[in-house]
Each structure stands twice: as C-alpha cells, then as structure tokens.
Amino acid sequence: MIYTVTLNPSVDYIVFTDTMKIGELNRASQTYKFAGGKGINVSRVLKSHGVESTALGFTGGFPGDFIKNSLQEDRIMTDFIEVAEDTRINIKLKGMAETEINAPGPSVTREQTEQLLQQIQRLSPDDTLVLAGSIPSSVDADIYSRIAQLCPGKIVVDAEKDLLLSVLDSQPEFIKPNKAELEQIFERKLETVDEIIDCARELIKKGAKNVMVSLGGEGALYVSESLVYQAEVPSGHVVNTVGSGDSTVAGMIAGMTQGLSIEESFKLAVASGTATAFTEDLATQEQIAHVLSDIKLTIV
Numbered sequence: 380m381i382y383t384v385t386l387n388p389s390v391d392y393i394v395f396t397d398t399m400k401i402g403e404l405n406r407a408s409q410t411y412k413f414a415g416g417k418g419i420n421v422s423r424v425l426k427s428h429g430v431e432s433t434a435l436g437f438t439g440g441f442p443g444d445f446i447k448n449s450l451q452e453d454r455i456m457t458d459f460i461e462v463a464e465d466t467r468i469n470i471k472l473k474g475m476a477e478t479e480i481n482a483p484g485p486s487v488t489r490e491q492t493e494q495l496l497q498q499i500q501r502l503s504p505d506d507t508l509v510l511a512g513s514i515p516s517s518v519d520a521d522i523y524s525r526i527a528q529l530c531p532g533k534i535v536v537d538a539e540k541d542l543l544l545s546v547l548d549s550q551p552e553f554i555k556p557n558k559a560e561l562e563q564i565f566e567r568k569l570e571t572v573d574e575i576i577d578c579a580r581e582l583i584k585k586g587a588k589n590v591m592v593s594l595g596g597e598g599a600l601y602v603s604e605s606l607v608y609q610a611e612v613p614s615g616h617v618v619n620t621v622g623s624g625d626s627t628v629a630g631m632i633a634g635m636t637q638g639l640s641i642e643e644s645f646k647l648a649v650a651s652g653t654a655t656a657f658t659e660d661l662a663t664q665e666q667i668a669h670v671l672s673d674i675k676l677t678i679v
C-alpha cells in the first residue's frame with residue numbers, strides 16, 4: 380500500500396480575477412475550493428491513475444471536514460489524526476500572474492505527533508510512504524527524519540530545504556525538488572541544465588537514490604547515479620499550476636507501481652504535472668493521457 384503523509388494539509392481557495400489591484404476592491408470571476416496539501420494531492424492524482432493510497436496527517440475544524448469529505452467522495456482512504464485548531468486555507472490568486480499565500484497551519488500536540496509516529500511504525504516493508512509539504516510550526520523540525528527512520532518501507536520526499544536534507548540519510552527512492560528549491564539548498568543561481576544535474580548528483584551522494592527536478596514550463600529532469608533523462612513539455616494554455624509538482628510525484632509513483640520502466644514512469648510523471656497545469660483542479664486520467672504522447676524524453 381502507498382501512504383501519503385500531509386502534516387499540514389490545506390483547503391486551496393483558488394480565485395480567478397481579470398484584474399488584480401493591490402489596495403482596491405477586486406472581484407473574482409470564478410472561485411474553487413479543493414482539498415490540498417502535497418501528500419493529499421499525491422493521493423488524489425494516484426487515484427486518477429487507478430492506484431490506491433491512504434492519506435495520513437493532521438486535520439482540524441471545518442476545513443479538515445471539507446478535506447475528509449472530499450477525499451471520501453473520491454473514494455480515497457484516510458486515517459487522519461484530529462487536531463483542535465482549523466486546518467489552514469491557502470489562497471491562490473490567478474490574475475495576470477499566479478500569486479499564492481500559504482498559511483502556517485494549526486497547532487499539533489506532542490501526543491498527536493506520537494500517534495502519527497505509531498501509525499508509521501505499523502507500516503510494512505512492502506509499503507511506500509510519501510512525505511510531502513511543509514510542517515506546522517508547532518511540530519519539531521526533525522519530524523521527517525524521525526518518520527523516515529521509523530518507516531520500514533520505501534520513502535519518497537517532496538519538501539523544502541532542511542526538511543528534504545534531513546531525510547537523505549534514509550535513502551529515499553526519489554526526491555522531487557523544483558529548481559527554486561535546489562537553488563535554495565545550494566545557495567546559488569542555477570543557469571544551465573548541467574549545473575542542475577550536478578546539484579542533483581550532490582543529493583544522490585548525500586543519500587537520495589534518484590532525484591526528479593521539476594522545471595515548471597521547462598519540463599523536468601530525472602537524475603539517477605547512472606543516467607539522466609530530460610523531459611520537454613508541450614506548450615499549452617496554463618490555467619492553474621497549483622498541484623503540478625504533486626501530480627508529477629504521483630505520476631512517477633503510479634508508473635513504478637504499475638510496473639512501467641523508469642523512462643515510461645518519468646514520462647507519465649511529467650504528463651501528470653503538465654496536465655494539471657492545463658486545468659483548474661488536478662488532472663484527470665483522460666487529461667493526462669491526452670498530453671502523454673506530447674512529452675519528449677531525451678537521454679542527457
């Protein structure tokens with residue numbers, strides 16, 4: 380079984396506006412509310428691929444209920460731990476440019492964290508655990524490394540700087556930084572593909588088995604010890620890129636779970652990310668299938 384962990388889920392409130400003027404009244408042309416947070420998005424896109432998973436993490440209050448109901452409607456299994464404060468609501472403004480405001484998230488007690496660690500201890504060596512997204516400020520910064528050490532199965536990680544670095548010792552199957560996150564880790568601008576590949580290889584030296592670097596509209600790279608694939612994405616009408624990175628992670632796991640080669644899994648990963656960028660919500664299986672043949676892979 381695949382388990383996703385979202386320590387800081389969110390209701391994503393997507394607001395489309397034709398004009399966006401700071402300091403003035405703006406009216407939305409369209410709004411959407413989606414169950415979000417990185418692990419939850421991975422579970423949702425896995426479901427689109429026909430791959431079952433169980434979503435773990437902390438939920439609270441009415442936004443937490445919204446998330447649970449929405450996952451239940453999609454027939455995604457959940458085993459969330461209830462917290463007293465409300466799950467956060469993240470605002471995604473879609474005007475001329477995409478602007479996001481991600482909230483800090485609710486308090487989580489030590490007992491609730493221990494409860495989560497007990498869930499992880501009960502997993503089996505055949506399970507895969509996806510650790511994704513930020514952590515609420517009340518949770519200790521070493522939580523990902525504790526989870527990774529306790530997990531008897533494979534782990535996949537999509538998180539920022541220190542959280543990501545903290546799990547490399549546990550040899551994640553793959554990690555998925557985007558270019559900005561790599562630049563943050565290595566504290567320099569990355570101008571060329573070769574520079575990005577070098578940084579990915581540094582992370583492999585530190586313990587990651589493979590590194591998938593997503594590059595937004597520039598596609599993605601899959602870097603392993605022995606080979607590098609580069610994917611180009613088709614141009615299209617970008618509607619909402621929220622969840623594109625999570626869709627990429629889900630596509631890779633779906634491919635691997637279904638026994639596809641690394642090459643085919645990576646293609647499915649990039650198609651999943653791109654299809655999500657081209658739609659309001661996360662991509663459906665049909666939308667992913669539609670862009671799949673337009674993803675061009677080369678060996679670098």
Ligand SMILES: Nc1ncnc2c1ncn2[C@@H]1O[C@H](COP(=O)(O)OP(=O)(O)O)[C@@H](O)[C@H]1O
Binds near residue numbers: 557558593651652
């Ligand atoms: N503007 C875009 N056009 C086409 N595909 C995109 C675009 N933005 C994102 N994607 C797809 O989504 C994937 C993940 O996007 P990215 O922005 O790098 O991730 P994250 O959401 O983690 O920052 C990319 O590798 C690509 O496949």
Ligand SMILES: O=P(O)(O)OC[C@H]1O[C@](O)(COP(=O)(O)O)[C@@H](O)[C@@H]1O
Binds near residue numbers: 391512620
């Ligand atoms: O945990 P973080 O880093 O605050 O990110 C949470 C946000 O990221 C998302 O999971 C989307 O992530 P991506 O666009 O990177 O795929 C949203 O659903 C959520 O609002």
